[in-house]
Amino acid sequence: MEILKLAVGGWFARAMAVAARLEIADILDGKSMTAAELAERTGTHPEVLHRLLQMLTVPGVLERVGDEFRLTEAYAPLRADHPFTQRHFAILAAELYDDAMAGMMHTVRTGRSGFKELYGMSLYEYLDAHPDTAELFDKGMVDLAGPIAACLLAEHDFTDVTTIVDVGGGSGGLLPGIMAAHPRIGGVVADRADVCERGPGILARVADPAVLDRITYAPTDFFDEVPAGADRYVLKNVLHDWTYDNCVRILRSVAAAMAKSPDGARLLVVEPLVETDLDGWRAMFQAVACDEGTLGLDETRLREALAEGGFTVESMARLPTGHKLLVSALRTA
Template sequence: MAGLATPMALRVAVTLGLPDRLLGSGATAGQLAVELDVSPVALGLLLGHLTTLGVVDRTSTGYRTTEFGANLCAGAGNGFTNLLLHLDSAAGRAELAFVELAHSITTGEAAYSRRYGQDFWADLAEHPRLRDSFDRQMTLRLDEQIPQIVANVDWSRFSTIVDVGGGRGTLLAAILTAHPRLRGHLIDLAPTAADARHTFRAHLLGDRAEATAGSFFDPLPSAADAYLLVDILHDWDDEHAHRILARCAEAAHPAGRVLVIEPVGGRRAITEMDLSMLVIHGGRERRIDEFRTLASAHGLALDTVTDLTGQRCLLEFRLATAAPCSSPAPSAKPVQRPPHHQ
C-alpha cells in the first residue's frame, strides 16, 4: 500500500506515450530508447515492471500493450491519460504535491504551492496547457453523471440559472436542452467561458444561454432564480468559500436558490478525495453541518439535501427570509457508486 513504484511507473509510462506506441506489434526497448531519447537500461527496468503489472507483454520481438494496458491509451475515452500525464496534465501534476502531505497535515494548508512555488490556480493561469487539461478533466469527470443530475432535480421550477464556475458548459447545456423555457448564464474565466460559448452554439442554445468571462469572487449577475455551484466549494478553504457564497447570496433575488452539487463528507465523499482537496487546494469535502454553518453567515438556510448520484449530493439553500421551498427536489434513485476518478 505504501509503495510508490507502481503509481509513478504508470505516470511515466503514460507521459512517454508507451501504451499507444506499443499497440499492435509493439517494439523493443532499444527501439523505444532511441525514439524517446531515454536510457535504454532504465527503460528496460520500467518495461519490466509494466510487464509485472500486466500493462505490457514481453514477446519474441519486444514489448506490446495488453488489452488491460490499452485502458491507458489516449483514445480509451476514460480520462486516465489526462490524470496520469505528470508533465502536461493539471491533475497529474497536482497529485505529485502529495509528497508534501506532511506539510498540509501540519499546517492545514495546501501543499501545491510549497512544491511548485505558487498555488494551483495561479499555475493554471500561467500555463495554458494546464488550464486546458483541467477543463477537459472537469468535463470528463462529470459527463457520466449529467443524465442523473438533469433527471433528479426539478429544474422546471426555475426560469433563470447562473452556473457559477460552470466550466465548458456541458451540464448547463444539458439542463437547458431538457427544459426549453429555461435560460442560463455561465460565469467562468475567459478561456473557459469561450469554450462554453462553443458548447452552447453546438447545442443550438445561442438564444437561451450566455457565457461571461469573470470570477466568482466578483459580483455575479443579479436576480436569477438559481445560482448553481458544481464541484466549486470543496476546492477552497473556508475563507474563500465564504466569499463565493457571499457573492451568490447578494446576487439572488429574495425567492432565489443557491444549489450546491458536490461530494458531501460522510454521505457521498470518499476519504481519498478529502486528502486530495487538502493537498491541492487547501479545501475538503465538507459535511452537512459545515455547509450549513458556512451558508448561515450569508443569510442562507439549508432547505434540502438530496443524494443526487453515486458521487455527489445536492444541497439547496434559500435566503433565510424566504419561505421554505414548497416542492423540494425529488430524492435520487439508489445507484451504485462508480469507480472514483479525480
C-alpha cells in the first residue's frame, strides 16, 4: 500500500490542479454541493467529476457531507479570495513543475538540467516563449510572496525606509503587505521586461489601488544592472534559482546599485535554503528545473556568495515559513 500511495501521488496533485482550474473551491464558497451541481456549474462530465471529488477526499482536500462535498479548512487557500491564496501555485507546481520532473533521470545521470533536456531551453526562456504559462508562473509567485510579507514586517524594522527595490520581484507580490503598513514607502519591482508588463494587472488582484499607485516597474536584467537609490534591496526566492557563480554576479549588480544609494541601505535576502534531508525535494527541483548545475543553496554557501558579492551579513533570522532572512550591508573597504 505504501508503494502504491507514493506511485500514484502525482495523480493527486494533478487532481487538485484540475479542481483549482475549475474553481471548485470558490464555487463551493463554504457550502457543500453534490457532484451533479458542481458539474453543472463547471460545465464538466458529472460522473467523472464525481470521481475527481471522491479522489480529492483521500488527501483531505474535500470531505463528504452525505451525498455532497465540502472544502476542508486546511485547503481553504485553494480559494482565489483567501488572503494567502495558493491557487495558482498549486496549478503551477502540479503542471509545469511536475512536467519538468520527467527530466529527473537525465539530471540524476548527468547532473545537468532535465528541464533543458526536455524543452531545449531554460525555464525562463520557456516562460518567454509561453505567455500563458508565464502569467501562471507570475501569479504563482504572488501567491507564495503574500505570507512572507507578514513575516518580514514582524522581523525587520521598516520605520525609516523610503524606497524598496524588489530585485527579481516577479509581479511585486511581496511589496503590498509591507507598504500597506508603511504609507511612506515607495516600491520598485526590478524584473524581466515581460514580467514588468504583466505585473500591475496581476498585482491588482491582491493589492489595494492606493498601494499599487506607489509601485513602479523597472525592466531589468539583474546580471547587468539594478536600479540605484533605494534604502532597502530585496532578493526573495531568487538566488536559489542560480549556480554559485551566477548568484555572485547578481549580488555584484545589487552591490553596485547600493554603492550609489543612501548610506543606511541594506540588502534583505529571503531564501528557502536547502539544509536538511527534509529539503531534499526542493534541492531536486532546483537541480532539475533551475539554472544548469544548481544544487541547492545552504546558509554557508549563501554567506560565501554574499561575501564574494561585496556584502557583510549583519543578522540572520528564520521566518515562520521556513525561509531564512539575511540582512546585509555593503562591505566597507
